[in-house]
Amino acid sequence: MEKVDVANAISGDASDRQTLLAIDQAFAMIEFDTAGTILRANTRFLDLMGYTAEELIGQHHSLLCERQYANSASYRTLWESLAKGDEQQGEFCRRCKDGRQVWLQASYNPVKDDDGATLRVVKIAMDVTQQRLEALAAAGKLAAIENAQAMVEFDLSGRITAANDLFRAMKGFEPGQECNFTHRDLCDPAFVKTDEYAKFWDRLVKGEAISGTFKRRSLSGADVWIQASYAAILDLTGKPRRIVQFAHDITEQRRRDAESEGKVRAIERAQAVIEFDLQGNVLDANANFLDLMGYHIEEIRGRHHRIFCDVSAIQGEEYRNFWENLGRGEFETGEFKRLRKDGREVWIQASYNPIMDTSGKPVKIVKFASDVTEEKLRSNEFSAKVDAIGRSLATIEFDLDGKVITANDNFLRTIGYSLREIVGQHHSMFCSPDYIRSSDYRDFWMKLNAGQFHSGRFHRVGKYDRDIWIQATYNPIFDLTGNPVRIVKYAFDITEQVQMETAITERAHEMNLLSTQLCKSITEITGSTDQALSLSLQTRVNAEQGETTLGSAIESIELIQKSATSISEIVRIISEIAGQTNLLAFNAEIEAARAGEHGVGFSVVAGEVRKLAERSSAAARDISRLIDQSNAQVGEGTNRSRMARNAFSEIVSSVQQTNAAIEAITRLAANQAQLTENVVGQISRLSATTNIAA
Template sequence: MFFRSKSAKPAEQASNAEMIAGMVDRTQATILFEPDGSILTANANFLAAMGYSLEEIAGRHHSMFVAPDLAASAEYKAFWKDLAKGKVFTDQFPRVTKAGETIWIQATYAPVTGPDGSVVQVVKVATDVTVRRRGLQEIARGLEAMSQGDLGVRVTLSDQADIAALGEAFNRSAEQLQTAIGAVTRVSDAVGRTADDISRSASDLSQRTESQAATLEETAAAIEELTSTVHSAAEGAEKVEGIVSEAKTAAERSGRVVGDAVAAMSKIETSSEEIAKIIGMIDDIAFQTNLLALNAGVEAARAGDAGRGFAVVASEVRALAQRSAGAAGEIKQLISESKQQVASGVDLVGRTGAELKQIIDSVGTISSHISGIATGAKEQAASLSEINQGVSQLDQVTQQNAAMVEEASAASRRLSSDSGQLTREVSKFSGCEAAAPAAAPSAEVIAFQRPAPAPAQDGLSAAQGRDDF
């Protein structure tokens, strides 16, 4: 504290006040005004900062240090009225030097009151903050350029260490942002191209999926029709299998009948042979009877008239024997022919039986094959039913896939549109085309690339100065 205690002696207080006043006079720019703003005096620091001598400013109004538009404003007039009423102002203010250059000061305007409490003078204590202000304006210029999309902007570093540190941070941030936006630009372009490729591929896939779905639907209909046909064929095969089985049974019965016929023919042939033997015996009896009748006739002829009747009987017996022999010959002939015909019939019936047996075997083979065909048709019908069910499910899945592909196509189109929007937004930033990740340049390089500082903004009001800070 500048003052040790309230109980300090008046002499000590005066000495402390003189020390403080001397320190302020050496380090600050001070100026003394009348309550209306007329200049009474100023110290060397103020005169050096403004470029005037004391004779050039004494008796003149404070408005000589401000821009004409500010001096004519109601705000400036209210400023001095408030000071005359005892109000204190502390802020940064723009002031115009003798050379017409605008400088900035950090100042406090403080009224000095008399014994009656009225304001008799106004004291201003100020510090030149032009370098700091311009450094901040340079950073503000860089931020404004960056807000307009210029990422290649770099700011000139201030002579003030803290402002210079802020400028360095700005330059590093701009460098990193330029690198990042450059990378985003490249990635955005790549994403845009990829999104276009995906959109085209998705569109082609959508068309192919729709075509596949249509083809699969037709295939499902064809397989369903084929399944119905195979079911009908299986049912027909079962019916044919039953008919062939019945035919086989009938053929087997016919085979047994033919076998019985062959056996009957064989018996007839045997009987014919027995009859032939009996007829042969009758023929022999007739032959012997004829011989006996002939002998009887010879003996009757020897007997003369006595044997005449006997000769007639012998003649009749001979005639009967001859007729019996003739009849036996005819019967023998007929039996011989009948035997030949029976033998031929037996042969034909045997051959018929053999053929019928072959037919039975063939029918059995056909029945076996038809049974296999019927079984295979049933299995094919079952397999086709499963295939039909699988194709139906595949058709449903394909339809769902087609819908999903359509959604993916729409999403890829949206991605392409969003990528285009991103590219357009990124293209608003300039200076990013050649950006590539690299180490931050040195301070000398930044200073070399840095544009010339913008001219100071003259004529800013005290209120505008407060808005900037």
């Protein structure tokens, strides 16, 4: 706003008053006393601020200011300066009655008396809120551009005249150093020598704007890629007076783009790629895709994606939704079953990627795919094996803190809980209190968290404190970086086996004791059989001697029997002689009787002879009887001796058999002792093995 001498106009002549009237009509004007109290305000000021004269007159100037500013030292300084007669000019922010902020281009003009003392202050103002906002917007935009882009100015010869910090950082300049260089110094020397560069700069000098991607060089000589706009700054006559360049350093982006292009080319080489329009019609496909599906490009271009699908897959709502989602720009990925030209099934790992235009609308679909048929078959086989394991084994999963994630029915039946009862609970619920408090249990989970596999036989506690024994493996599951993420446990119930092993151990202990006793008994039997064998040998010797003695006795008895027979024959002869003598004596007596007295003596002798003969006969008969009895007894003795000799023979034979039997018993006892020792050893080892297994 052009400066107006308001003080002179107010105190001057009629011409000056006309000037003041013109000012009053053209500008917002308000008067204050030296303390800042409002004395009057013109219509323009009242309309600008939204007040009536009655609402303002008598109020202090601070009513029109922000409270923070009105309480500040700078505000007090303003009025102190005005009271001293110092004029104040500038742009000021004030607040309207409705709270809006307005910016005023204003001058505070002290009105003085003839002595130079300040009487009042007249403020002349113009609303510059819109210009202020526009200037702030322009300044903000310029600041934003300078903060976001590298900016450099050149004179028409190409010498750098100014640059911001981003430009210096991009090129490697120290502050002020850039003014020693020209645009040519920022370009490849070979490019500077070309007609292309001469034409480029000539276009700029003529005022033409140029934008694009440019390869430039830093102070160190390194290549720098920029996305830049060159524009001429014109003078008041419309002629270019300097060139300004706004640029983004896209070196990294260019590198990424080159890398991305390389990756895309690598993907093209490594993967099957096909493009579709939004309706699913084939636009193009690479050789990998054509080889995978068995087609030529002419056979599929313009045809719908459904030619690669099973009939059942394209008839459902899911297939229609699939293409509708892609048409809306939604990404789809997964494993898909597709059909080759020859009808064979292939499985692909594929992503369907909507390609957007600059407005973010999808324009086509690009599909990247890899043949995973073999992997799918192996995966199905693996899944079948895992399912088989799940059906045959008790399976449970834990997180690394030991909390249950899930478990299969086999595990739940084994342990006796429902899934709802154990999910989120700690593994320790299945263990005995003593084991939970042990260092072994702490080490057990530390090793699992370190990714170490663990297997063995474990004692666990089921529902209602039921003792359970399991043969189990704890298997850490790793993520792609090799870090464990959870623990899977496979187990089977061996409680009955452990109970049987316990019973076997107890029985083995008992058998061990019995076997020890048996060994002791066998040792005693062996000692007894050795003694019996010795006695048997002695008995055999005695029996053989008895048999020999009996043989001699029988021979003597047989001799006695023969002698007795001879004596019996003699006695018989004596008996016959006695009989004949008796007969002769009898006849003699008869003859003596006939002889009378002459035969008395002979008769006596004959009687005596007769008596002697009778006694001899009686004695002979007694001897004969005794000899007969003796013969009978000798015969019986002979028979008994023969029987005794036979018995002794049998005894000798029996003793020989007994001896052989005892020797056999001794050998068997020795073998039995060895076998018993082996059995005791086997039982001990079985018991030890069972204890180790437990």
